[in-house]
Amino acid sequence: MPYVEAAVRRQQLVAAARGALTRDGVAGTSLRAVAAEAGVPLGTMQYVFPSKELLLRAVIEDVVDEIADVLKGTAELEKGLEHAIRQGLSSFWSQLVADRRNLQIMQYELTTYALRTPGQEHLARWQYERYAGIVAEWCEQAADNAGETCAVSFAQLGRIVVAGIDGLIIQHVCDPDDARSGEDLDATISMLIALAGVRAVGTG
Known part of the structure; x- marks a missing residue:
């Protein structure tokens, strides 16, 4: 996976989270779901947002x-x-x-x-x-x-x-x-x- 600056990656994940939350709601949105939405490994998601x-x-x-x-x-x-x-x-x-x-x-x-x-x-x-x-x-x-x-x-x-x-x-x-x-x-x-x-x- 190509290197992406931390600030850029963070914003990408927030945008993905907004998309998932809008579609599935808070209860239906997990870190794994957001990672999938953003097209990144779960480990990358958890590194940026541990919770x-x-x-x-x-x-x-x-x-x-x-x-x-x-x-x-x-x-x-x-x-x-x-x-x-x-x-x-x-x-x-x-x-x-x-x-x-x-x-x-x-x-x-x-x-x-x-x-x-x-x-x-x-x-x-x-x-x-x-x-x-x-x-x-x-x-x-x-x-x-x-x-x-x-x-x-x-x-x-x-x-x-x-x-x-x-x-x-x-x-x-x-x-x-x-x-x-x-x-x-x-x-x-x-x-x-x-x-x-x-x-x-x-x-x-």
């Missing part, structure tokens, strides 16, 4: 990084907080939710698996801390860039954004309806903007 838990964490990290890239790449942070919320969440939905139902199911299954596996509960907590932290970061950057303030802390805004979008995703996954989900997304964005109470620095 299923380490592999699942890497998958969660990869999904979180994908979300971060979408938000940072489309939120247009130079145009202020309101625009960033509206543009960022609309782009997130169109790129990672509307036509990627299996991705969302996999994410929820990973969260449930972590919560139900003794000693792995921290993975679920870390996952949602990262989601909220990413949103809080780009909201704060957008506000700072435009000289704006937010009526609530950015940490709280991030948590509530995640909570609101999470609920919409679950409903969409259970009963896909693009028109209804689009209307509900617009309403949720309006509520989040109202919560943020965006003002220019120095105004009342």
